[in-house]
Amino acid sequence: MxxxxxxxxxxxxxxxxxxxxxxxxxxxxxxxxxxxxxxGLLAGRADEALLRKVAPAxxxxxxxxxxxxxxxxxxxxxxxxxxxxYNTPFPSGYEGMSVNSFLLWDHASRRAAxxxxxxxxxxxxxxxxxxxxxxxxxxxxxxxRDHIAAYSxxxxxxxxxxxxxxxxxxxxxxxxIRHGETIDLGSLKIEARLTSGHSxxxxxxxxxxxxxxxxxxxxxxxSLSMGGAHRAFELxxxxxxEQILSLHASTVICPGHGPMTTVADELQRNPFFCQK
Numbered sequence: 001m002x003x004x005x006x007x008x009x010x011x012x013x014x015x016x017x018x019x020x021x022x023x024x025x026x027x028x029x030x031x032x033x034x035x036x037x038x039x040g041l042l043a044g045r046a047d048e049a050l051l052r053k054v055a056p057a058x059x060x061x062x063x064x065x066x067x068x069x070x071x072x073x074x075x076x077x078x079x080x081x082x083x084x085x086y087n088t089p090f091p092s093g094y095e096g097m098s099v100n101s102f103l104l105w106d107h108a109s110r111r112a113a114x115x116x117x118x119x120x121x122x123x124x125x126x127x128x129x130x131x132x133x134x135x136x137x138x139x140x141x142x143x144x145r146d147h148i149a150a151y152s153x154x155x156x157x158x159x160x161x162x163x164x165x166x167x168x169x170x171x172x173x174x175x176x177i178r179h180g181e182t183i184d185l186g187s188l189k190i191e192a193r194l195t196s197g198h199s200x201x202x203x204x205x206x207x208x209x210x211x212x213x214x215x216x217x218x219x220x221x222x223s224l225s226m227g228g229a230h231r232a233f234e235l236x237x238x239x240x241x242e243q244i245l246s247l248h249a250s251t252v253i254c255p256g257h258g259p260m261t262t263v264a265d266e267l268q269r270n271p272f273f274c275q276k
Contacts, residue, residue, distance in 0.1 A: 006258030007225035009069040016058040019233030030057035064271040090119035106186025113137040117150035141218025142199040169201025197236020198227030223261040
């Protein structure tokens, strides 16, 4: 099943306006629009001419924003041997929202690691048993409740698992992992990168050794959008550019919400980061 894109164009507008502390009246003045026109856009009424006017005021790429409003593009389904995505409804049973978690394994050694927990871990735990994997680590991109909701379920089933979280966003019983530190998992290497902004201690975990490099980014970056960062918006933009979008164009981005994407697609299509 293809996971839908997390944010609509109006979500992008609101995140940009909130992050830059631009209210509706100021935005209307900067864009040369009426407040009613701005309200309409924020309510989801797509008008391409108005979007092209409002985008520069929010430092968004106009054509990328228009393409998002057209709903004309979806990332191709990405599959990486040794890495699986799990998309679970959050709150549990509510289909309107969902959260991602990821399972990584080394084929030769059967050693495995989990990244975030999702809202429930039933299918992940079934796959771990079916593939006879030994889960050694659980990495938390951040500790917002949708990303740790199934922690107890995982620990109760697998027993104690070495958990790692940022020193800026510690979690009970978790080891601290710092920017630049690496952990080996058989033939694979996992590198921690601090990508705070959406959350104070947000971490990205870059995985080397698969067919393509992969980056588990939590809520730092989504396909065609980014996580809300109204308290540290410029920091979030800086960290995303320097720690995620600086990776090779073929790098697979594995976000906390929405579909997997690539560095190349986000540099070309994400209204926050592309140049058109």
